[in-house]
Amino acid sequence: MRPESMKIFDDLRNLNVLTIQNAKKNGEKVVGCYCTYSPQELILAAGAHSVTLCGTRQEPVAAAERDLPRNLCPLIKSSYGFAITGKCPYFEAADLLVAETTCDGKKKMYELMGKIKPMHVMNLPQSADSEGALEQWTQEMHRFKAWLEQKFAVQITEEDIRKAIKLMNRERNALRRLHAVTKFKPSPITGVDLLVSVWTKGFNVNKEEGIKLVEDLAAEVEAMAARGESPFTADAPRILLTGCPVGFGSEKVVRLLEESGASVVAFENCSGYKSLDRLVDEDPNKDVMVALAEKYLNIPCSCMTPNQGRLELIGKLAKEYEVDGVVDLTWQACHTYNVEAFVIRDYVQKQLNLPYMHLETDYSESDVEQLRVRVQAFLELIQG
Amino acid sequence: MITAGIDVGSVSTKVVLLVDNEIKYLVRPTGWSPRDAGEQTYHELLAQVGCKPENVAYRVGTGYGRISLGFIDKAVTEIHCHARGANYLVGRGGLVIDIGGQDSKAILINQQGKVIDFTMNDKCAAGTGRFLQVMAAALGVDVSELADLAAGRNPLEINSMCTVFAESEVISLLAKGADKRDIIAGIHRSVARRVWGMASRFMPAEQVIFTGGVARNHHIKDQLAREAGVPVIVPELSQVAGALGAALYARELAEKC
Numbered sequence: 001m002r003p004e005s006m007k008i009f010d011d012l013r014n015l016n017v018l019t020i021q022n023a024k025k026n027g028e029k030v031v032g033c034y035c036t037y038s039p040q041e042l043i044l045a046a047g048a049h050s051v052t053l054c055g056t057r058q059e060p061v062a063a064a065e066r067d068l069p070r071n072l073c074p075l076i077k078s079s080y081g082f083a084i085t086g087k088c089p090y091f092e093a094a095d096l097l098v099a100e101t102t103c104d105g106k107k108k109m110y111e112l113m114g115k116i117k118p119m120h121v122m123n124l125p126q127s128a129d130s131e132g133a134l135e136q137w138t139q140e141m142h143r144f145k146a147w148l149e150q151k152f153a154v155q156i157t158e159e160d161i162r163k164a165i166k167l168m169n170r171e172r173n174a175l176r177r178l179h180a181v182t183k184f185k186p187s188p189i190t191g192v193d194l195l196v197s198v199w200t201k202g203f204n205v206n207k208e209e210g211i212k213l214v215e216d217l218a219a220e221v222e223a224m225a226a227r228g229e230s231p232f233t234a235d236a237p238r239i240l241l242t243g244c245p246v247g248f249g250s251e252k253v254v255r256l257l258e259e260s261g262a263s264v265v266a267f268e269n270c271s272g273y274k275s276l277d278r279l280v281d282e283d284p285n286k287d288v289m290v291a292l293a294e295k296y297l298n299i300p301c302s303c304m305t306p307n308q309g310r311l312e313l314i315g316k317l318a319k320e321y322e323v324d325g326v327v328d329l330t331w332q333a334c335h336t337y338n339v340e341a342f343v344i345r346d347y348v349q350k351q352l353n354l355p356y357m358h359l360e361t362d363y364s365e366s367d368v369e370q371l372r373v374r375v376q377a378f379l380e381l382i383q384g
Numbered sequence: 385m386i387t388a389g390i391d392v393g394s395v396s397t398k399v400v401l402l403v404d405n406e407i408k409y410l411v412r413p414t415g416w417s418p419r420d421a422g423e424q425t426y427h428e429l430l431a432q433v434g435c436k437p438e439n440v441a442y443r444v445g446t447g448y449g450r451i452s453l454g455f456i457d458k459a460v461t462e463i464h465c466h467a468r469g470a471n472y473l474v475g476r477g478g479l480v481i482d483i484g485g486q487d488s489k490a491i492l493i494n495q496q497g498k499v500i501d502f503t504m505n506d507k508c509a510a511g512t513g514r515f516l517q518v519m520a521a522a523l524g525v526d527v528s529e530l531a532d533l534a535a536g537r538n539p540l541e542i543n544s545m546c547t548v549f550a551e552s553e554v555i556s557l558l559a560k561g562a563d564k565r566d567i568i569a570g571i572h573r574s575v576a577r578r579v580w581g582m583a584s585r586f587m588p589a590e591q592v593i594f595t596g597g598v599a600r601n602h603h604i605k606d607q608l609a610r611e612a613g614v615p616v617i618v619p620e621l622s623q624v625a626g627a628l629g630a631a632l633y634a635r636e637l638a639e640k641c
Binding site (some may be wrong): 358 | 489498501502504
């Protein structure tokens with residue numbers, strides 16, 4: 001059985017496009033983001049909409065390969081391909097783009113993309129705990145704020161930012177509540193539906209409406225769980241997915257896992273829980289830009305070195321969601337996640353005593369059957 | 385009790401009938417229809433053994449063609465079937481290396497034959513039976529002749545992992561006048577290195593159990609033993625290890641019914 005509210009999320013994909021186009025017609029401002037490091041609070045405080053940009057589909061990859069190397073991660077190629085082919089309505093609607101120096105592939109791609117639309121790249125420190133990192137990242141927050149003020153000819157007040165922080169924290173809390181529904185055994189919602197709803201929400205320009213949708217879905221699924229309703233049998237292996245971001249169009253591994261009888265209950269990746277684990281400090285006595293910098297700097301992305309935070313988060317989620325196995329997904333040529341897989345394997349197998357499997361693939365369907373063998377064998381291993 | 389394991393691989397189809405503790409088996413080319421190959425080989429073996437289909441208590445299918453088999457009771461992945469079969473044939477745990485037609489895998493099993501961890505080659509054909517087939521064709525020899533031709537020769541360096549580029553490399557070596565047998569030795573060494581590169585993460589293991597069609601090539605076995613530094617065992621029935629594992633699963637599942 002599927003939650004009724006999922007139909008709203010299914011329709012939302014078309015609706016979001018209309019909403020963004022209407023907003024545009026009304027002269028409202030739009031800023032497009034790719035990454036969870038983008039401080040949406042500053043965009044909202046500038047009176048603009050913040051939207052996620054397309055980058056989770058295979059279609060535009062071939063177009064991107066005219067300019068970009070083939071041996072590059074599909075997420076970067078898809079993002080760039082959407083930008084140059086005009087097939088992403090959110091990219092088309094965006095007045096400005098914001099990005100961060102996360103991995104090398106992305107940051108060099110952003111240089112090319114910056115020729116298409118005004119692009120601001122925030123210089124992300126590569127080590128969250130290193131000396132001066134927080135100061136540097138706080139400076140980057142100021143630089144981005146000044147850029148938005150100049151581009152949109154607005155003044156961003158501290159009050160605006162504090163208001164936006166509260167709104168974004170509410171959104172994070174709603175999403176956390178939605179993620180937490182899979183703690184029920186068996187999970188009342190499929191991992192694919194959870195992923196689709198969280199992903200679709202990212203394209204929703206109206207924050208208040210988006211929060212309400214997520215809360216309604218969470219409430220409905222909680223009620224289903226209370227009635228003992230679930231699409232899974234009690235013995236379905238519970239999987240934690242970690243690694244590269246996953247969105248609609250690139251959910252093949254989640255789909256394969258669930259088609260093979262597993263229940264994906266936790267998404268540690270940045271399209272899932274990674275960016276929700278920590279809220280922005282709302283303390284009125286705290287410098288608001290430092291509060292923002294602290295939150296975003298502590299996202300445990302593999303571009304950080306070292307990245308102990310990811311291990312801690314995997315450990316925490318594995319326990320809270322009572323998982324039976326960990327699947328680590330790397331998009332081809334994503335060096336940071338691919339190399340980190342070595343450390344994650346060791347941690348999951350030796351510290352958490354859980355079965356672990358690393359998969360490396362891209363957005364294409366060419367290897368689905370090979371992946372299916374690995375996925376099924378992994379589930380057989382879990383089930384003994 | 386009679387149980388059956390049907391392993392439909394990309395190159396050959398293997399069927400094992402477990403008649404109490406006796407192993408009966410048959411190997412046939414898969415051809416273009418995995419479904420027909422599985423079904424025909426199964427019925428052919430039943431006829432040979434003189435057993436009626438209704439007397440088979442349980443059937444487990446494995447291999448890439450397992451999903452197309454309509455008559456099986458359950459499908460189990462080749463990872464677990466090879467592990468189970470290898471453990472039965474050798475009677476101990478270790479590192480199972482299976483090189484099949486379209487993929488190669490390394491499976492770490494404990495003393496009870498339980499799978500601890502596994503890995504498979506990604507997408508491309510490097511280090512698989514297919515790689516050897518293409519190279520044999522380029523050299524104008526039959527795959528079954530490769531091992532004897534390579535034995536005792538000086539392996540030439542084959543650098544490319546990509547089957548198509550490696551084929552070009554082989555053709556270039558021939559053009560330069562290199563000895564065919566040294567080239568074959570080089571091809572074997574490159575397969576062994578490629579597979580060991582994938583499998584070595586599971587060391588230390590006290591032994592390697594080599595299964596799959598390529599295990600019949602004694603020269604690759606020797607090359608693999610050089611890489612591994614531990615004994616490499618090729619059980620007599622190594623080619624049907626997957627089908628045997630499937631039949632053993634079938635027996636276990638039949639007993640549960």
